[in-house]
Amino acid sequence: MNANRLTELRPGGRAVVCGLDAAGDMRRRLQDMGLIQGTEVRCLERSPLGDPVAYQVRGAVIALRCEDACTVRISGGAAHGRG
Amino acid sequence: MAGARTPQAGEICRAGLVIRKRSEGDKIVALAGNPNVGKSTIFNALTGMNQHTGNWPGKTVANAQGYCARGDRGCVMVDIPGCYSLMAHSAEEEVARDFICFGKPDAVVVVCDATCLERNLNLVLQTIEAAPRVVVCVNLLDEARKKKINVNLPLLSRRLGTPVVGAAARGGEGLEQLLVALDKSLQTEAAAPKEPLVRYPAYIEDAIARLTPAVSQVLSGGETGIDVRWLCARLLDADESLLTSIRTYAGVDLEREPVASALRAVREEFARTGATEEQIRDDLATVFVKTAEQLCRDVVTCEKERADRRDRRLDKWFTSRLTGFPIMLLILLGVFWLTISGANMPSALLAKALFGFEDWAAAGLAAAGAPGMLIDLLLHGVYRVMAWVVSVMLPPMAIFFPLFTLLEDFGYLPRVAFNLDRCFKGCAACGKQALTMCMGFGCNAAGVTGCRIIDSPRERLIAIITNNFVPCNGRFPTIISVISMFLLGGAAGIMESLGGAAILVGVIVFGVGMTLLISKTLSKTILKGVPSSFTLELPPYRRPQIGKVIVRSVVDRTLKVLGRAVISAAPAGLVIWILANVQAGDASLLAHLTGFLDPFARTIGMDGVILTGFILGLPANEIVVPIIIMAYTAQGSLLELEGAALLNLFVQNGWTWLTAINVILFSLMHWPCATTCLTIHKETQSFKWTAVSFLVPTVCGVVVCFLFTTIARFFL
Numbered sequence: 001m002n003a004n005r006l007t008e009l010r011p012g013g014r015a016v017v018c019g020l021d022a023a024g025d026m027r028r029r030l031q032d033m034g035l036i037q038g039t040e041v042r043c044l045e046r047s048p049l050g051d052p053v054a055y056q057v058r059g060a061v062i063a064l065r066c067e068d069a070c071t072v073r074i075s076g077g078a079a080h081g082r083g
Numbered sequence: 084m085a086g087a088r089t090p091q092a093g094e095i096c097r098a099g100l101v102i103r104k105r106s107e108g109d110k111i112v113a114l115a116g117n118p119n120v121g122k123s124t125i126f127n128a129l130t131g132m133n134q135h136t137g138n139w140p141g142k143t144v145a146n147a148q149g150y151c152a153r154g155d156r157g158c159v160m161v162d163i164p165g166c167y168s169l170m171a172h173s174a175e176e177e178v179a180r181d182f183i184c185f186g187k188p189d190a191v192v193v194v195c196d197a198t199c200l201e202r203n204l205n206l207v208l209q210t211i212e213a214a215p216r217v218v219v220c221v222n223l224l225d226e227a228r229k230k231k232i233n234v235n236l237p238l239l240s241r242r243l244g245t246p247v248v249g250a251a252a253r254g255g256e257g258l259e260q261l262l263v264a265l266d267k268s269l270q271t272e273a274a275a276p277k278e279p280l281v282r283y284p285a286y287i288e289d290a291i292a293r294l295t296p297a298v299s300q301v302l303s304g305g306e307t308g309i310d311v312r313w314l315c316a317r318l319l320d321a322d323e324s325l326l327t328s329i330r331t332y333a334g335v336d337l338e339r340e341p342v343a344s345a346l347r348a349v350r351e352e353f354a355r356t357g358a359t360e361e362q363i364r365d366d367l368a369t370v371f372v373k374t375a376e377q378l379c380r381d382v383v384t385c386e387k388e389r390a391d392r393r394d395r396r397l398d399k400w401f402t403s404r405l406t407g408f409p410i411m412l413l414i415l416l417g418v419f420w421l422t423i424s425g426a427n428m429p430s431a432l433l434a435k436a437l438f439g440f441e442d443w444a445a446a447g448l449a450a451a452g453a454p455g456m457l458i459d460l461l462l463h464g465v466y467r468v469m470a471w472v473v474s475v476m477l478p479p480m481a482i483f484f485p486l487f488t489l490l491e492d493f494g495y496l497p498r499v500a501f502n503l504d505r506c507f508k509g510c511a512a513c514g515k516q517a518l519t520m521c522m523g524f525g526c527n528a529a530g531v532t533g534c535r536i537i538d539s540p541r542e543r544l545i546a547i548i549t550n551n552f553v554p555c556n557g558r559f560p561t562i563i564s565v566i567s568m569f570l571l572g573g574a575a576g577i578m579e580s581l582g583g584a585a586i587l588v589g590v591i592v593f594g595v596g597m598t599l600l601i602s603k604t605l606s607k608t609i610l611k612g613v614p615s616s617f618t619l620e621l622p623p624y625r626r627p628q629i630g631k632v633i634v635r636s637v638v639d640r641t642l643k644v645l646g647r648a649v650i651s652a653a654p655a656g657l658v659i660w661i662l663a664n665v666q667a668g669d670a671s672l673l674a675h676l677t678g679f680l681d682p683f684a685r686t687i688g689m690d691g692v693i694l695t696g697f698i699l700g701l702p703a704n705e706i707v708v709p710i711i712i713m714a715y716t717a718q719g720s721l722l723e724l725e726g727a728a729l730l731n732l733f734v735q736n737g738w739t740w741l742t743a744i745n746v747i748l749f750s751l752m753h754w755p756c757a758t759t760c761l762t763i764h765k766e767t768q769s770f771k772w773t774a775v776s777f778l779v780p781t782v783c784g785v786v787v788c789f790l791f792t793t794i795a796r797f798f799l
Binding site: 022025026027028029030031032033034036037039044045046047048049050051052054056057058059060061062063064065067068 | 172200398501
């Protein structure tokens, strides 16, 4: 299994979360947003300055800065590139 | 926060909140939910109150409570700040958790967003675990219908084992059913030990079983209303803030025996089996997400695969690299243009009417034999300042507030935060600061309170200190009138209002630039740190309810702000009249004061009178210009204050375009008004940070005005 980072997902791409590296409060926050192992994430849009990036998670749209998105490990991303 | 106050008669203190019951039999109902699910709308509808609502997460930051009468008894409704989880991360989520878990509410209504039900169920499940009576309200059904999302409410109710009511609160749909369900739920005895809805992994269930006897023993002493199973699970989570809250609000010390030894035994068992703390914490949190996913299966069905196509299309416009910023500036320009061009005429008419009344009343009072001094004091002192405030402030506010509220309702503000976040990250600040700045447009005090949505204390302080760089609505009229008098030259008609709006946009952009510069400076000096993690939710766009927005924003916001302005303008008019008319030595007190300030004011391109206006305007920024006018007229001659007369008055007193620009700059950057200072102290609980918030914009204003004046004079 190739463990990519959520930051590698391009707008339009989909992937499945396979783990979190964040610690403490942020880990819990991401989990509360529904980002747990097995969750499908879709990358929607970069902000005008490239960061943060909007992701669709369980029907909601969440913006994450690259430092935070970087802590989310994904599998099967990048390959899909269609919006 | 309310908790700092001691409860008075008829009030009880619950988990740090003071609850005001009207009679003994009143029930306490907490209104919880994720941010931005329409909680405030439901709260307003049930209590007849007018909490401000808007389509962005974190709108409700202060705790509001209202009363909902139902037959012979009533409910005290407590609107809790929006939260995603009861496993708190931020100060306001802690407030929510403490009230639900330790405030002993008779029932909790959890409001959910039907278009995003699965994520919302996370909080529902956690609440059901912690509280005895829960009613679930699936709101925004109208939005869900538009997106062809169907929610099977009866099935959800069966699965959750709680009443579930569907609602579209903005249209009033489902509110009566919610009250009926709530009544029914309140009449039932607290359910006998219910079958737990959420099942943890076996090793955690074992641990809970082992902790249960000890925890029950500790809790049995008093009426704490705390659920034993919930508490056992949270103990495994080892959350410090929770233990503190339990000690404070429930008077239960869980670090005592027998809980301590039971917990120790459980932890030893975990260590033996190799369960790491991280794994336990993960399992405790993810079980809710997984359960929510299972519960939602077949409950939520979507006819179209991509229900959010329209939202994504709009986001492409509002947040893309090419169009994101231009559209943001155009919207700002449009709002200001409508405000300025729309306000001109009514302002002039109001001024004519109000000042006409002054002459008429003066003549009337004189005829009735009132003493000349009294007429002078009441009409030329108090009344004139109030008339100016009303005629200059009311029209722009009555246009600006509804427009701004429409943007808010539509869901545009989180996109501003999304677009600007990169800049704030560069300053080691939080992107949500953009939201608090938007609130500052209305009122800086509200903006400061709004800073609670920022989790990191360091970033919250930065947002509080810099909030004043956004001109509040009390300063807009000053800036607008100075722009239109001095900076537009001979421009007329549409060019005049467009030019004014463009300059105003420039002023705002400059203010945002200062915000970023100062944020960065603070991050590098007294508030050192790195940007913290945060998540920003971009809610779906909603069609604003135009009629309702206009009525609400005029009635609630415009009149409220105007009322405050008039209330502080009246005594200020009195003070300034007395200062201008009491002689000390060879001149009036006012002349002494302005004369004293004059040399300093000149170095920053203004004059003593203007600086006096800013100083006496401390209670409310709205009255700065009226004070300046009063001071000039008290020493001079002019009485008519419409249109060109005002310009003439200023020009006679030595104003040039340089003075005008300095007044605009200083208006943008000087001390926060008294209300804002008090709010800052309340929020930071610190004189030091209040002083910093007072000094930072003031020093910036003085420095910028001084530099600008010096450079401009050098070239002239």
